[in-house]
Amino acid sequence: MLDTHDTNDAVIKISSLCKWFGQFKVLTDVDLEVRKGERVVICGPSGSGKSTLIRCINRLEEHQSGHIWVNGLEMTDNIKNIEAIRRNIGMVFQSFNLFPHLTVLENLTLGPTLVRQMKKKDADALAMQFLEKVCIPEQAHKYPLQLSGGQQQRVAIARSLCMEPEIMLFDEPTSALDPEMIKEVLDTMIELADSGMTMIVVTHEMGFARTVANNVVLMADGQIVETGPPESFFGNPQHERTRTFLDQILKH
Amino acid sequence: MQDHYHAAPTGRNKPRSLHDLLYSKAIRTTFYQVLMAVAICALGLFLYNNVVDNLTRQNIATGFSFLGQVSNFEIGEKLIPYTPRSTYLNALMVGLVNTLVVSAAGIIIATVVGFMVGIARVSGNWMLERLALTYVEIVRNVPVILQAIFWIVVLRNLPPPKNAFVLGEFGFLTNRGLYFAAPASTPVHFWMWLALAFGIVACIIGTVAARRYREVTGRYVDMLLPGLALILGLPFLVWLVAGAPTEISYPVPKGFNYVGGVSISPEFTALLIGISMYASGFIAEIVRSGIQATPKGQVEAARAIALKPRFIMRYVILPQAMRVIVPPLTSQYVSLIKNSSIAVVVGYPDLVNIGNTMMNQTGQAVEAIAVMMIVYLGISLTASLVMNLFNRFVAIKER
Ligand SMILES: Nc1ncnc2c1ncn2[C@@H]1O[C@H](COP(=O)(O)OP(=O)(O)OP(=O)(O)O)[C@@H](O)[C@H]1O
Ligand SMILES: [Mg+2]
Numbered sequence: 001m002l003d004t005h006d007t008n009d010a011v012i013k014i015s016s017l018c019k020w021f022g023q024f025k026v027l028t029d030v031d032l033e034v035r036k037g038e039r040v041v042i043c044g045p046s047g048s049g050k051s052t053l054i055r056c057i058n059r060l061e062e063h064q065s066g067h068i069w070v071n072g073l074e075m076t077d078n079i080k081n082i083e084a085i086r087r088n089i090g091m092v093f094q095s096f097n098l099f100p101h102l103t104v105l106e107n108l109t110l111g112p113t114l115v116r117q118m119k120k121k122d123a124d125a126l127a128m129q130f131l132e133k134v135c136i137p138e139q140a141h142k143y144p145l146q147l148s149g150g151q152q153q154r155v156a157i158a159r160s161l162c163m164e165p166e167i168m169l170f171d172e173p174t175s176a177l178d179p180e181m182i183k184e185v186l187d188t189m190i191e192l193a194d195s196g197m198t199m200i201v202v203t204h205e206m207g208f209a210r211t212v213a214n215n216v217v218l219m220a221d222g223q224i225v226e227t228g229p230p231e232s233f234f235g236n237p238q239h240e241r242t243r244t245f246l247d248q249i250l251k252h
Numbered sequence: 253m254q255d256h257y258h259a260a261p262t263g264r265n266k267p268r269s270l271h272d273l274l275y276s277k278a279i280r281t282t283f284y285q286v287l288m289a290v291a292i293c294a295l296g297l298f299l300y301n302n303v304v305d306n307l308t309r310q311n312i313a314t315g316f317s318f319l320g321q322v323s324n325f326e327i328g329e330k331l332i333p334y335t336p337r338s339t340y341l342n343a344l345m346v347g348l349v350n351t352l353v354v355s356a357a358g359i360i361i362a363t364v365v366g367f368m369v370g371i372a373r374v375s376g377n378w379m380l381e382r383l384a385l386t387y388v389e390i391v392r393n394v395p396v397i398l399q400a401i402f403w404i405v406v407l408r409n410l411p412p413p414k415n416a417f418v419l420g421e422f423g424f425l426t427n428r429g430l431y432f433a434a435p436a437s438t439p440v441h442f443w444m445w446l447a448l449a450f451g452i453v454a455c456i457i458g459t460v461a462a463r464r465y466r467e468v469t470g471r472y473v474d475m476l477l478p479g480l481a482l483i484l485g486l487p488f489l490v491w492l493v494a495g496a497p498t499e500i501s502y503p504v505p506k507g508f509n510y511v512g513g514v515s516i517s518p519e520f521t522a523l524l525i526g527i528s529m530y531a532s533g534f535i536a537e538i539v540r541s542g543i544q545a546t547p548k549g550q551v552e553a554a555r556a557i558a559l560k561p562r563f564i565m566r567y568v569i570l571p572q573a574m575r576v577i578v579p580p581l582t583s584q585y586v587s588l589i590k591n592s593s594i595a596v597v598v599g600y601p602d603l604v605n606i607g608n609t610m611m612n613q614t615g616q617a618v619e620a621i622a623v624m625m626i627v628y629l630g631i632s633l634t635a636s637l638v639m640n641l642f643n644r645f646v647a648i649k650e651r
Contacts, residue, residue, distance in 0.1 A: 058555075058556055060552050083558050083560075086557070090556070090557075091553075093549060093552070095549055097550060097552065097553035098553070099550065099554075099568055100572065101571045110557070110559070111557035111558065111559065114560075114563050114567070115557060115558045115559060115560075156553075159553075159557070160556070163557050163558070
C-alpha cells in the first residue's frame, strides 16, 4: 500500500521544503498549497529558486528536507511514487525540449504508448485531438525543428496533455519566444485554465497572472515572500520586497 | 503548378568573353585540380618505371602474371575451394574471404559489446560504471597484437581433444578448436542466407520509400513490422517451403578430433576476440560521449512524462546520440578491418598472411604489396561508404 496522507482538499501540498545545491541553500522552508482547479503564478527575481521549486514537485530535483504530497501521495525516493506522481503531472519547459528526432505526432504519442500502454491507433487519435486543441493539427508529420518557437511550445503543451495529467507545471513557457509568438502560447494556456486544469506557472507575464491566477506567489532568495490573490498582490502588496519587484517588472 | 514562381533560373550565368573565362572561379578550380591530378599521375608513372627498370636489371620478374601460377602451399582454414594445386590468385581469394569473415564478425561483436559497455559507463550504477571503466582502460591500453597473442596462448592451453571441456552434448572446447552443435548442413541454408540478404535489402529500400512517401504526402507508414517480416519471414518461408529440415548435427569424437557440428579454430577465435575487444573499448567511449552529448533537457522532458529509464535510453537518448556516434564509429570499423592484418601472429590465414607467403615464394614484393594495399583500400572505402549512407539515415531533420 502506498502511504497516503490527508492533505484536506489540496492536490499539491508542500511543507517546510528545503533544498541545497552542495553548500548553497536554494529553498528555505517553503510552504505551498494548491487546490484542485487552482491556478498559481510564481514570480520573483532571477535565481530566487522558482524553477527549483516546481522541479521538486515532479522530482527533476530531489529535496533534502520537508514534504511534498501530490494527491495525498508523498514524493519520496520510492520509484513507484515518483512514477505515479509524474504520470499525473505535465511539465512545460522554457526551452520546449521536444524530441528533435521524432515527428510532432511521435513526440505526442511516445508517452501514451510507452507509459499508458495505449494502442498506437488510439494514441494517434488522442494526439490529433490535442494538436487541434493547440491549433496546429496540420504540423503533425513535421519535425520539431521545422516549426516556429511558438508552434514548438504549443506542441510541448500538447505532449504533456497527451498524458492526461491533473496538474500542469510551466517553467517560464514564453521566455524563449519572440513577442509575436508569446500571445499564441498564452492563449493556449488561458484556454487550458478555462477548462479547469490545475496549474502552477512560473512567469513574468503579469498580465497573464492578473487575469488567470487565483493566487500569485513572490519568491526571493529561496523563500516565499508573499502570497495572495492577484487583486491584493498587485493592488495592495504587503511586503516591501514585493513592491520593489513589481516596480521593476512593471516599469518595462 | 504554382512552382513557376519559385523555380530557380535554369542556366548558370555563363561567362561570355575570354576574359570572363580566365577569371571564372569554376574554371580556375577545375584547372588546378586537373593540374594536380596530372602531376600525381606523372610522379606515379616515373616511380613505377624506375622500379621496373631496377628489377629487370637485377633479373627479377615484374608484372602480375605470377598470380596465375600454382601456389604449392596448403592453407589451414578456407571457406572456398582451394588446394596446393590452385593458383596464387585463388590463395589470395581464400585470404580475402578469411579477412572479410573475421572483420565482419569482429565488427558485430565490437559493436554489441561496445554499446553495452558504453551504456554501462553512464548507467548511474557505481559498481557497473567502475567495471565498465576498468574494462575500457584495459582493452584500450594493451596493444591489440599483445591481446591477440594472449588469447592464442589461452586457447592453446585448453585440454587436448581426448579430455576436452564438455558443454553437455552441445560443445567441446579443446586446444585444437571449439566444437559446437549446429543445424545439419543442407543446401536449404544457402537459400535461407540469400533470402535473408534479399529481405535486408528490401527492408532498407522499403524504409527509404516510406520516408519519401511521408515527406511527399504527409501520410505515415510504419515500416517496423513489414521490415521485420521481410528480414525474418523470408528465410523462414524458404525453410518451410524446403520441408522444414530440423536435423541437428552434434560434434562427435573421432580419432584425434571431432566430426559434425561446427568448429571454430583457435587462431580465428584468438584473432576475433583480440581485435573486437580492442575496438569495443574505443566504441564504448564513443557511445559514452554520444550519450553525454544529448542535452539534459531531453532527459528531463522524458522523465516529466514518466518514461522509465530504459525507454528514455532506447527512444530518446540513443537515437540522438547516434548522430554523434556514427562518424567516429566508422573509423573504428575501418581500423578494426585493418587490425585484422595482425592475423599472422596467431597463424590465421588472412589476406596479409597469405600475401606474405606468396611474396616470399615469388619474390615479387612490389606487386604483392600493391595487390594487398588496393584490396584493403577497397574494403575500407566500402565500409566508410556504407556507414556514410547509414549516417544520412540517422541524421535529424531540420528546416
Ligand atoms: N544544478 C544546479 N547546481 C547548482 N546550483 C544550481 C543548480 N540549479 C540552480 N542552481 C542555483 O540555484 C539558484 C536557484 O535557481 P533557479 O533556477 O531555481 O532560479 P530561478 O528563480 O528559476 O531563476 P530564473 O528566473 O533565472 O530562471 C540559482 O542561484 C542557481 O544558480
Ligand atoms: Mg528558472
